[in-house]
Amino acid sequence: MRAAQDRRASLALLWVGVVVACGAGCGAAQTKPRSLDARCEGGEAAACLRLGLRLEDGGDDLPDAVSAAKAYAAACQLEELEGCWREGAMLRMGQGVKRDASRARRLFAKACAGQLAMGCLHLAEVERLGEGGAKDLDSAVRRYDRLCRGGLKQACNDLGVAQQARSAATATATFRASCAAGDQLGCANLAVLLVKSGEVPAALPLLQRACHADEAGACVQLAVLYETGRVGDKKDPTRAGMLYQRACKKGHEDGCSGLALLLFLGRGVPAKPLRAMQIWRAVCEAGHGPSCLNLATAYRLGREGVVPIDAKAGAAWAAQACKLGVASACVAAK
Numbered sequence: 001m002r003a004a005q006d007r008r009a010s011l012a013l014l015w016v017g018v019v020v021a022c023g024a025g026c027g028a029a030q031t032k033p034r035s036l037d038a039r040c041e042g043g044e045a046a047a048c049l050r051l052g053l054r055l056e057d058g059g060d061d062l063p064d065a066v067s068a069a070k071a072y073a074a075a076c077q078l079e080e081l082e083g084c085w086r087e088g089a090m091l092r093m094g095q096g097v098k099r100d101a102s103r104a105r106r107l108f109a110k111a112c113a114g115q116l117a118m119g120c121l122h123l124a125e126v127e128r129l130g131e132g133g134a135k136d137l138d139s140a141v142r143r144y145d146r147l148c149r150g151g152l153k154q155a156c157n158d159l160g161v162a163q164q165a166r167s168a169a170t171a172t173a174t175f176r177a178s179c180a181a182g183d184q185l186g187c188a189n190l191a192v193l194l195v196k197s198g199e200v201p202a203a204l205p206l207l208q209r210a211c212h213a214d215e216a217g218a219c220v221q222l223a224v225l226y227e228t229g230r231v232g233d234k235k236d237p238t239r240a241g242m243l244y245q246r247a248c249k250k251g252h253e254d255g256c257s258g259l260a261l262l263l264f265l266g267r268g269v270p271a272k273p274l275r276a277m278q279i280w281r282a283v284c285e286a287g288h289g290p291s292c293l294n295l296a297t298a299y300r301l302g303r304e305g306v307v308p309i310d311a312k313a314g315a316a317w318a319a320q321a322c323k324l325g326v327a328s329a330c331v332a333a334k
Contacts, residue, residue, distance in 0.1 A: 040071060045078035052086060065096030076107065085111040085119040092122075092131070105132030112143075117152055124155075128162050137165060153178065157186045168193060184210040188218035195221070200230050211243065216252035219243045223258055227268075237268025248279075253288040260291070264298060273303045284317065289324030292317050296332060 036054065039047035052071035055064045069090045075083025088107030091100045105126045111119020124143035127136040141162050147155030160174035172193050178186025188210040194203035204225070210218035223243035229235035241262045247255025256279050262269050264276035277298055284292035298307060300314035314332070321329035 040074055043078060045075050045080035045083070048072070048075035048078060049080050049083045049086075052083065056086075065090065067096075069096035076110075081111045081114040081116045081119060084108075084114075085116060085122055088119075088122060092126070101126070101132030103132070117147055117150065117155075121147055121152065121155055121158070124162075125158065128158075137162060153181065153183045154185075156181070157183055157189060160186065160189055164193075168196075179206065184213040184215045184218070188215050188221065191218070192221055195225070195230075200225065204231065211246070214250060216247040216250035216255055219247040219250075220252055220254045220258065223247070223255070227258075227262075237262055239268075241269045253283050253286065253291065256283045257288060257291045257294060261294060264294075264303070273298070273306050277307065284320060287324060289321045289326040289329070292321035292324060293326050293329045293332075296321060296329065300332070 034042070036047045036051040040051050048071050052068045052075060055068035055071055057063060069087060072083045072087035072090065076087050084107045088104040088111070090096050091107065092104035093099070105123065108119050108123035108126060112123045113119075120143050124140040124147070126132055127143070128140035129135070141159065144155045144159035144162055148159050156174065156178040160171045160178060163171040163174055172190065175186050175190035175193065179190050187206045191203035191206035191210070194200070194206070204222075207218045207222045207225070211222050220243070223240040225231045226236040226243065227240035241259060244255045244259035244262065248259050249255075260276040260279040260283075261267075263272045263279070265271070277295060280291045280295040280298070284295055296314045296317035298314075299310045299317065302309035318329045319333035322333045
């Protein structure tokens with residue numbers, strides 16, 4: 001959720017002469033600083049935002065998404081627009097609150113109306129996808145274009161993603177410019193389009209560089225190329241497994257799902273079907289439809305001596321995949 005962690009520093013100034021001169025009675029006159037909680041409750045918008053950031057991040061404690069969402073909501077009500085888009089982002093993902101796409105979209109619109117770039121970026125994304133309201137690709141493209149021209153690199157990449165629906169050539173040019181500007185995500189997306197057009201040799205160094213820069217999606221795409229034998233003269237599931245694992249550690253759901261498939265089949269890695277099913281289940285419960293379908297298939301087929309066939313469980317997980325938009329799972333769920 002957070003683009004980068006805040007760097008906090010504290011500076012203590014000790015005025016020895018003043019302390020000596022003040023004597024014992026000085027402490028009684030000092031006022032103890034109010035906590036962020038108290039300041040937020042007192043109507044200080046900036047304190048509510050800082051409180052939300054601290055709670056979401058966790059700091060020295062565990063993250064508290066529920067309390068963070070409440071703090072962001074309080075900040076937004078006090079017209080702190082960063083609180084609005086952050087509350088919207090949590091509503092969109094169902095993080096700490098019940099998922100509410102339409103309210104999330106309204107909050108993004110409020111932040112964007114106040115000229116907050118991240119509010120506009122999130123609004124463009126839900127417009128592109130049709131979340132919480134009507135799909136509006138034209139509006140999304142205009143917003144991305146303005147943000148990109150304003151210097152927001154992420155918007156340049158997202159502009160290319162939106163343009164793909166209408167013109168692969170235009171999207172390719174956008175990704176190429178984004179990549180040239182140093183955006184590794186733009187390089188990764190450019191590589192994907194190059195692979196689709198059969199230009200794997202041109203795509204390979206782009207994916208390798210982006211993966212090395214910890215763009216998890218690039219690692220997944222690279223893994224697919226190794227797994228399917230499109231790099232070199234033979235398939236390399238072992239290399240693919242390492243790349244899937246790297247992407248999974250970065251939280252990429254496709255990376256986790258791909259790693260689990262290799263573990264289930266024992267392809268390029270030691271066979272661990274039960275561990276594979278644990279991974280699929282965790283990623284499925286996080287909202288990744290393909291993992292739900294893979295889990296359903298694992299129950300339906302089983303693994304002799306390890307995973308017994310369970311048609312009922314298979315149908316249940318297929319139904320979950322269907323709910324998450326995997327059309328092929330809808331038949332298996334019946």
